Amino acid sequence: MIDFRYHLVSIVAVFLALAVGLVLGTTMLQDPLLDTLKSETGELREQSDRLRADKEGSEAFGEGADQMTAALAEDVLDGRLDGEDVVIVSSPGTDEALREGVEQRIEQAGGSVEGRIAFTDSYLDTSRSAFVDELTEQLSEGAEPSGDGPYERAGSLLAAAVSAERAEKGADKEDGEKKGGFDAETVLAGFAEADLLASEGAPAGAADIAVVLAPAAPFPGGGEDGGDQPPGNAIMTALLRAFNDGGTEKGAILVGGAAAAAPGGVIAQARTEEARYTTADAAGRPAGDVAAVLALAAAADGDTGHFGTGEGAESFVPDPLPASRASEEDGEDGEGASGAGSERRSPPEGRP
Numbered sequence: 001m002i003d004f005r006y007h008l009v010s011i012v013a014v015f016l017a018l019a020v021g022l023v024l025g026t027t028m029l030q031d032p033l034l035d036t037l038k039s040e041t042g043e044l045r046e047q048s049d050r051l052r053a054d055k056e057g058s059e060a061f062g063e064g065a066d067q068m069t070a071a072l073a074e075d076v077l078d079g080r081l082d083g084e085d086v087v088i089v090s091s092p093g094t095d096e097a098l099r100e101g102v103e104q105r106i107e108q109a110g111g112s113v114e115g116r117i118a119f120t121d122s123y124l125d126t127s128r129s130a131f132v133d134e135l136t137e138q139l140s141e142g143a144e145p146s147g148d149g150p151y152e153r154a155g156s157l158l159a160a161a162v163s164a165e166r167a168e169k170g171a172d173k174e175d176g177e178k179k180g181g182f183d184a185e186t187v188l189a190g191f192a193e194a195d196l197l198a199s200e201g202a203p204a205g206a207a208d209i210a211v212v213l214a215p216a217a218p219f220p221g222g223g224e225d226g227g228d229q230p231p232g233n234a235i236m237t238a239l240l241r242a243f244n245d246g247g248t249e250k251g252a253i254l255v256g257g258a259a260a261a262a263p264g265g266v267i268a269q270a271r272t273e274e275a276r277y278t279t280a281d282a283a284g285r286p287a288g289d290v291a292a293v294l295a296l297a298a299a300a301d302g303d304t305g306h307f308g309t310g311e312g313a314e315s316f317v318p319d320p321l322p323a324s325r326a327s328e329e330d331g332e333d334g335e336g337a338s339g340a341g342s343e344r345r346s347p348p349e350g351r352p
Helices: 004-077 096-106 126-139 150-162 164-170 185-192 230-246 266-272 284-302 325-329
Strands: 085-090 114-119 199-202 211-215 251-257 278-280
Touching: 004 096, 004 284, 085 096, 085 251, 096 114, 096 126, 096 211, 096 284, 114 325, 126 185, 150 185, 150 230, 185 199, 199 211, 211 230, 211 284, 230 251, 230 266, 251 266, 251 284
Parallel strands: 085 114, 085 211, 211 251, 251 278
Antiparallel strands: 114 199
16 A cells, blocks of 8 residues: 555655756756857857957048048049039038038139028928929919929929020120010029929029039938938939939939938938939048049939949949030140040930
8 A cells, every 4th residue: 555655755755866866967967068068159249350450440431532532523523523513402410511522623623602492391291282383383484394293293393494505595695684574593492482392592583503512311201221212302303303404404413312212211211213314322521422423423414324333323423524624715625633434425305
């Protein structure tokens, strides 16, 4: 007969076996497990140190490249934009330091920044699209805005307002009045009074070519993966198409930093649409600003492309580089300071 003492002995035996197993297992596995963990930790630490060293080296190299670019910028850009009048168009959220850097390089290249237009957040507010369309209609006397939507039509009118070519053709040489009733200054003033933009300098009727600056960060409202594009992207790309397709004599280019070429960025959207205007995505540092102005000079010669380091970029700078106009005027064979030849690619369809 099995009594209570038998059960007690059995239970004690089971717990004793478990205790012995735990002690033996811990003793036998402890050293190999610790050795493996130590080895993996050491490898991860070495990998982290290598990555940190690579990052520091890349940053140091980038700073050195910027210093060298700043020292050589004047020689590299000399004469490439001689005679070109430029209007700077800033998107809402544009980094002022980026704008100043690009303007400095334009002037080093011989170009003239005649004026600036800075759009406000209100311009990107799609709830005001009907108002934008109505305002465009009210201010379009003497003009025929083209496009299917309110922002396409507004972009067409604004492009006409800053176009130096249109201002020259519309001027009455005899009495100094403008033919056709179109008044560029009134158009810009109307949009400014409606809190859709602000202007500096004298952008009205001043641009041979326009530089549109992307925001420092993607516009709000898009998906994190870039699948759903922010409404601001469509509004700004509509403006660029209007400037490029007959708005100003030599079109427009879109310039921004790396974030603008990332998913959800306006440059990324332009490249997805296979835009026929030039984009440059490395501005904001001396090397990128110089590259952007070289792209601007190429676009002024009818040679468009996508430049920078982001997805969709063909190269960092145009190849061949645009020739120095100063050298051409001196009667040289068309080769600028870079050694680039005078042979150019054909301008895109629909552009002069």
